[in-house]
Amino acid sequence: MSKVLAFFSKLRRKGLRSSLRLLCERTLYYHWELLTLERSLDESFLPRDFKRGRWRSVQITPALLPGFGKYFQPQLPAIRGLLAKGCSGSAHLDDDDNVIMMLWVNESDYYDDQLYRAWFRIPPHCIYQFFVECAVPYRGSGLALLAQSEMWDEYRGRGFDKVRSVVNTRNEISLKMHVRGGYQEVGEAVHVYCLFRCLHFNRLQRYAEPRLEHLRKPSTPFLVDTPLPSADGGNAS
Template sequence: MSALQKLRDRIKQKGLRATVKTLWRHYVFYHWELLWMERDLVSPVPPHSLKPYPPLRLETITPHNTKAFARYFGDRVETMAELAREGYTGHMHLDDQGDAVAFIWGANRNYFDKHYYGCWFPVKPGEFFEFGGELTRAYWGTTLSVDLQLELWKAMQAQGCDKVVDVCEFHNIPALKLHLRMGYTEQGRIMNVYGLFGRWRFYRETRYTGSRLDALRKPSRPPVTAQAT
């Protein structure tokens, strides 16, 4: 299929405006706002209404067991092995076929994200940087999104950490809602990532006051009052 035909098909599927916006971000200019979030490792997770999931097996990711990613995350096999070789702590959850259906990583030192954002994420003593968490679609909306993090927090606590920090793209609403559901709070910092002509990237950190996520919080229900009859 020619590039022109692919473009025509995409316009039919997504519309002209969405297609132009995507091409602009990919080939001309984009700006990611990454909100810094944090949480202690001991406060309980707030109540939620997520669905249960079938039993899975938890394994630490090593350079020797990353073939488990081949079925659902085939393009990540070498990346997973590389991160394990570099000494980061990674967990994967395996189904009854031995295939990884979810994974997550933690770094208790400054982390350079050469695989996606291309910038450094500094980590203070006692903290760890959580990154790379992902689930297959079949497990979206289940408590695996919670258990995935809780198991990693336990492992990082054993390494002397008492706080988790990470970044979340401001336009990724589902991920931001997950952070709020897990009890994360905003640090008031943003890592801004700029891309130009698909070749150059620039970074700067900005700060803000108040909350940028208030619109995503569920409003509290007003108290029920008795009515006179």
């Protein structure tokens, strides 16, 4: 009975049309549009008065996997997959060595075999940043900004000069975070399609006119830590 009540509560909250769309995407068909955004690693990122806090930063290795249990247990299969592919991950820990923030990058072309089933082509001296997530109790603390700034400092010292990310056009919070954090559109959109949750295909679209200028507020830093992309694309980053 409780599950039935929960179902009708969610239906009432989301509305019939949104619920039917979500049901269709999870069973029959979905189409996501991902915009490619790019930022220079040489530009300042953290506000001048930003307080770094006491969080310790470490590289993600198999030995760190138990530390994900408290806040990121559902993501462990994906994390193991990224380690197996050789991706580079950085984590921040609390005083009890629980992972409270993670950030992943790849240094060349990347095939996303977990969510989008698509290739993302990365130019030379550029890193691809993805799978950025902050534990719920620490969102809004600026920890995501700190993690990115530290990762970028490392790669800038190794000769990289740009970072790229893709963002689902449905995720306005993530789009705002990127645009107000200095990211620019490169004029590429990847369209991802899926039929019956098993047939995946995609196409690349190029465009000339900027699409995100309405989200830009140059004088206001945006300190929102976005959650992990959901399976339906609602929070893709």
